[in-house]
Amino acid sequence: MAAQSGGSATIDTTKAHSGTHSLKVVSTGGFSNHVFYGVNSLSALGSGADIYGRYWANFQIAFNQDHTTHMMMTDPVAQTLRMGGQFGVLDWNRASDDSIMPDGSPTSNAGSIAIGANTWYCIEFHLSRTTGQIATWVNGTAIASLTTPQTRWGSSYIPNPSNWGLGWESYGSDPNTVWFDDIALGTSRLGC
Structure with missing residues (x-):
């Protein structure tokens, strides 16, 4: 998967969590200037298998109140799941109806995590392709408001993504x- 319209994705040697290289993504901002790099097919994981992901991310600019995405998965019925930020904290978003988790209330946002600048974060997620449940960990700690019960987005919605990108x-x-x-x-x- 390589989607790009106004930025760049390159292998970089100026900053790395481990080793000497990292994937550096630069975006000038705005919806039309998005950049994603990843895999076009998740078939190697097996049909219907649960999906677990892990990556370390370092953001030059801290999350603010605006809505952003840094990880996305799209299933065949165009139900894109996105992880990013909104209201200053890490969140999940479903593109079809713009539903977010946490829900944007002060109480549920407090159960997420604020993402600061120039800090490495280990972000892990689990997506069940049987129940639709999502779980999220940051730096090895489960994030309560980023973990769904089976019915969080309705029992009829069970994502089956075909691709994945950062x-x-x-x-x-x-x-x-x-x-x-x-x-x-x-x-x-x-x-982690």
Whole structure:
């Protein structure tokens, strides 16, 4: 998967979580200046298998109140799941109806995590392709408001994504540079 319309995705040697290289994504901001890089097919994980992902991310600019995406998965019925930020915290978003998790209330936002600038974060997720449940960990700790019960987005919605990518997309005018490292997908939890 390589989607790009106004930024760049390159291998970089100036910043890395481990080793000497990372994926550097630069976006000048705005919806039309998105950049994503990843895999076009998740078939290697097996049909219907749970999806676990892990990556380290370092954002040059801290999350603010605006809506952004840095990880996305699309299933065949165009139900794109996106992880990013809104209201200053890490969140999940379903593109079809713009539903977010947490729901944007002060109480549920407090159960997420604020993402600061120039800090490495280990972000892990689990998506069940049987129940539709999502779980999220940051730096090895489960994030309560980013974990769904089976019915969070309705029992009829069970995502079956066909691709996966990392990058940056802003639905306002938020530019950012993001470094990604130690990226992995699998069918069981990978850990930090």
